Amino acid sequence: MRQLSLKPAPVHRETLPSFVSRMAAMNRVDLRNFCVDMGFSMKKLLNLDPEALHVIAEIAALDDHALAALVSWTGEKSGDVRMIFRDEKFVSRALKNPTVRGCPACLRDDANANPSRPLEAMAIRGDWQLREVSVCVRHQHALIPLWRRQTPTERFDISARLSEILEDLLKGNLEQGRSSPSAYDLWLDQRLESGRDDTWLAGQTLYAATTFCRLLGSELLRLPEYRDVHVAARLRAAQKIGFEVATGGRDAIDNALDKLAALAPLAGDLPYKAFGALFKDLARAHLNEDAFHDFRRILWERIILIWPVAADQEILGRTLPYRRLHSLTSAAKETGVGEPLLDQFLIEAGAYDKADGRPAARKTFDALQHASLLAEIPTLVGxxxxxxxxxxxxxxxxxxxxxxxxxxxxxxxxxxxxxxxxxxxxxxxxxxxxxxxxxxxxxxxxxxxxxxxxxxxxxxxxxxxxxxxxxxxxxxxxxxxxxxxxxxxxxxxxxxxxxxxxxxxxSKLPTEVVSTAAAFGRSVGMRDGQAFQRLVQAGHTPASHETISRNGTKRFYVTEDDIAAFHQRFLTQKTLAAEYNGFWRTLVAQLQAGGVEPFTSDGETFGHLFLRADVERFFEKPVADCKSLGWANKSFPNE
Structure with a gap:
């Protein structure tokens, strides 16, 4: 098919239906009949049918680059509910909407360039389609609804629709007050234009990044400092605030999520209430979308640090291999111990402070650190x-x-x-x-x-x-x-x-004596068969002593230095649990499964006693100064 003598040049960011509609106007025909005359239907135009694209390129003398640009700013169908727009994948509803928006200042400038035939000059820009775009950066003007049509063939008959509002456009009646673009607006405009992104969001798809910024910002608007934001300005405010937080990286996002969690302090306030639409969308609409994986994980990891999530409880498509947090309520249910009594046990154990005023369901503590206590309480007897x-x-x-x-x-x-x-x-x-x-x-x-x-x-x-x-x-x-x-x-x-x-x-013992060896041994979990005293007598750890009988029987004592020396070399089941923040049976099982055996000497065993160097090598934890751990300053009951 030969070129048309009357054909427009594509406007930067113009969509294909807009371009063809202007070409039809130049040739004094409506869009539907123009498509028929050129050998394809309007539906094929809107679906970017390859044959229709080939014809359009020929009659408009478009090279491959120009045609690709028109298609890129229009958006191509990819599967049933996805579109490729500017080399990024979006859900169709993010681009296709019965309401067509635009910048009236852009359209008036177009018309003024050809005042005798304005419909041949006015172009619809592709970025106006994207629902996350709120403002024209060039004119600092908010995008406004231009028309609404349910039927696509009517919606995208651009010249026909523009003719209906032409007088208001030319008179400037549709224009509103100007406002400076936010950092979000500039970032989005640049990423759509060139794909460039110098922020923390560079590794995320544009669809996921813009959606997350809007959802997070919308929830942050509930904070006291944003209560005065006008209803009409809430979308742009949400985008701006969400973007400012998201570009601050993981720490900034975590801090914002903590603020939202603080707005839901009551016992029955679960994550869906604390995080509102952000949680709802990530848990439902975007649950199985890979593009939102990082954002789901960030929210999930914050939730398990705040709420007592059980090991088998699925949240945002993930479950815990083991419980990390207990609340007073969940621990009481699990142990069968009443909340008032269990509360006293947990305060005594340092799980939380006596002055902690949180309700029982939100009074949380480290489940692993206190697992042995919870297991033990129901077994205690009178x-x-x-x-x-x-x-x-x-x-x-x-x-x-x-x-x-x-x-x-x-x-x-x-x-x-x-x-x-x-x-x-x-x-x-x-x-x-x-x-x-x-x-x-x-x-x-x-x-x-x-x-x-x-x-x-x-x-x-x-x-x-x-x-x-x-x-x-x-x-x-x-x-x-x-x-x-x-x-x-x-x-x-x-x-x-x-x-x-x-x-x-x-009185002749060293003045820095802290405890008898027996009492110290029991305090670190070496209760069986005088294990600590046997360790001392075998020369594996230092202690002071006194002779208490004529036949040479000795009583051993330990000083702070003796205690530090012991901890520098050994870990018991009790100190292992404290330093590695876990249940000792689990840790011991992990060590033995990895080939780390308890310490022995000449066939003599000392219970669950391990060389610190072996344990730290297994867990890849560097050797610590035991005095800095606080072990050496611990007080013990006198024998």
Whole structure:
């Protein structure tokens, strides 16, 4: 087909329907009939049919570059609900709308360039189609609705529609006040023009970036500082604010999300309320769109840092492999412990402050750090249960507590179950292992409680002497449990005599002594078989000592330097959990699965004790100064 003698030159950013409509006007025919005359339907024009494009290029003498530019600013169909616009993929509804918008100042300038035939000069620009474009940067004029038509063939009959508003356009009746473009407007205009983007959003698709800026900004308008924004200006304000935050990167976005979360402080305020349309759109309309992956992840990661999301709870298409946060409410449901009592346990453990005024459902804490506590609380028992398991009377049990042989798991005065049953069982297992036999000679042996009453030594000192071999322990014939344990009268009397000298000997110890080795060992979780004392005696960690009997029995003490030296070399199950912020059983399982075995020496084991260097190599955590960790300054109960 030969060229037409009357043909326009494309205007920068012009759409193909606009260009063909102007060509039809030059040739004194309406757009529909012009298309028919040229051998294609108007529908094929709007669908960018290849044959129609070929004809248009020939009759208008368009080279490949000029035709590609018209198509690029028009937008090509890509699948059922997508379009390619300026080499970026958008959903169709972001570009196609029954309402056609434009800049009346641009159209008036076009008309003034050819005042005798303005319809041949006025061009519709492609950027006006994009719903995220709000202003003409060139004229600093907001885009306004020009016409609305449901049927595409009527909507894109450009010359016909412009003729209907021509008089108002030429008189400037449609023009409004000017306003300076925001940084968002300039950024969007530049990216559409050249694809250039020097901001944090450069790695995001234009569709996702503009949508996120608008959604985030719309929610931020709920903050007190934006309450005075006029309703008519809210779209541009939202785009401006959202862009300012988004271009600040991850930290700025996180900070903005925290502000929105603070607007929803009530117990039942879930993420969808805190983040409104931003959450709704990312959770529904854009849930399965790869373009929004980074934005979904940012919001999801903020949610799991604020709300107590369970491991199997799906949010924004993602689930947690394990729970990171608990609330008082979720922890109470999981443990079966009432909120008032559990609240006291958690305050005592430092999970949150006593003055924390958040409602129970929003009073959150680190679930991993306090997993062992939550697992333990339901297992705690009352004094009757633990003493019955030990075979002790009420008086005997009270003496063990007063002598600091047994310690309650919690000091909460209102709880009726403060005891670890295992502590009582472990104590009896330890003492039973030292029993030399069954006795019934009242002249040579007496029950521990009787020895305490007669000598005034205190049950704590007597049990300690048994543990260290200073006193032999036997079982009284016909009795069992703790109530059956008895000591030699001769040995207890001798021990009482020597106890006066022990106080003097103790004064010769280093003045910086912090604790007995036994108490320190228990404080770091080495409770089995005098593990810490055995570690000291084998020379693997330093300690001070005193001789407490003529046969050379020693009692070991630790100083701050001794404690620091221990922590510099070793990690126990308890310190492992504290330093790596996790449940010790999980961490130990990970270590052993990775080939990191507990420390041994000449076949002797010390429980869940690991060399720090091995652990840090496995977890890729650098060696720390143990004094800086605070271990060396910890106080321990006296033995």
């Amino acid at each position: 004094s009757d249960e633990i003493r019955n398991a030990m075979g002790a009377t009420k008086t005997q049990f009270r003496s063990l507590v007063e002598g600091e042989v047994l310690h309650p798991r919690t000091k909460i005065p209102t709880t009726k179950s403060p005891w670890r049953l295992q502590d009582g069982i472990d104590l009896m297992r330890e003492l039973n292992a030292l029993v030399i036999g069954v006795v019934e000679d009242q002249d040579q042996w007496e029950l521990v409680q009787q020895a305490n009453a007669r000598t005034g030594l205190g049950v704590g000192r007597i049990v300690h002497a048994i543990r260290y071999g200073r006193l032999r322990v036997a079982r009284w014939n016909g009795l069992d449990g703790y109530r059956s344990l008895c000591v030699s009268k001769v040995e207890i009397d001798q021990f009482a005599v020597e106890s006066g000298a022990q106080t003097e000997a103790r």
